[in-house]
Amino acid sequence: MISSVFSWLGDGANWSGPDGITHRLVQHLEYSFGALVFVLIIGIPLGLYIGHTGKGGVAIAGVANALRALPTFGLLLYLVIAYSGNLPTDWIYLGPALFVLVVLGVPAVLSNTYAGVQNVDPAARDAARGMGMTGMQVLWRVEVPNALPLIISGIRSSLLQIVATATIAAYVTLGGLGRFMIDGLSQRDYAQMAGGAVLVGLLAVALDLVMAVIQRYVVSRGITGRYALPAASADVVAAESSVSV
């Protein structure tokens, strides 16, 4: 069983052309990063605002938890059936797919950004104010650098969830690596199915490593010492855990 998977992956013919692995991989990355851009545009400013002002934190935690319970696959199919008549032809499937991926990705970025800013040592914030910094200066020079480890880990888990879930886009006739799993299933071709699964798994692990490297080099060295002891509060557990479909 396993050797047939490797021979499928090793067959050059499976890599080229519009149905080939290379093109499907590019599509998968397009969906994922396309959705991630919207996630960042929505999640980061909102998270910074809530963390900085302290307004609406409870509401956001509630919404983020409720969104976790929303079955992404069901939402995608529902949106396609219910709104396909109202969308331009190119967007009938792509629109709902991107929307679902954004809905999936926002909570991790939003709640981590908010938790990161909120968890900044109050003494550091007070000291910054005492030095005469304005609210904006406190935000950009103290709170954001201190919150950066959590913000980036939020982006990291959000990206992983999106990449994992982008596979189900194939069910509604879109491309991406999920194509191999869905087609393999309907053609009873286990090698193709498992080959697709291996590729998505490798992609997720590779992107996670890239994000780990980014996290290491972007975060100020004065702050990384903070992570020597594992954080253990219910908030942080909730903020750092993610779902991958």
Added chain:
Amino acid sequence: MINYLKNNPDNVSSWFFTHLWMSVLPVVIGLIIALPIGWVASRYRWTYPPITNLAGLLYTIPSLALFILMPSILGTKILSPVNMVVALTVYSLALLVRVVADGLNSVAPDIRAAATAMGFSGIGRFLRVDLPIAVPVITAGLRVATVSNVSLVSVGALIGVPQLGSLFTEGFSRYIPGITLLGILLCLALALVLDALIVLGSRVLTPWQRAVAKR
């Protein structure tokens, strides 16, 4: 939506209960396995980084991919429910190992010292002092694991295991939004009820938290 429910009550209720056990069982098994491993990671500090890194790596693998790869690892049939239960157990375990270790680490050293002074040691201290104090952190992890399992199980409809996710695919193939919506609402209801039960359980297990809050 209502009509569908009226015409197919047996299907829907059997899918609901399949969905229920497929979401809960992996968390229960995962917790049972995670407790000793989490204890090791918290008791012997040098094991914490390798254990949590391995758990993190397992958690990175997309679940649909894991469902599909299970038959080649376990030798089961592609449509067997065992694949999903094992895959979801792996996820729950990966999440809970870290949560258990972090929860046990959150026990303050002076509480440990006091317990030791009162004559608690070894397994007795673990079960009667450390574990109860770690309950709030562990239940936070249980909530995440359970609620996400409800959503992950529904994806199993793609590989043909009938449960509430079957309402999604049936609604899609017949192009009737109501059927899919029914599936979404039942999934949400299931997730919220399970979440509430865990919160309730956590409250019952930690009466001292409310005693402190009242003061």
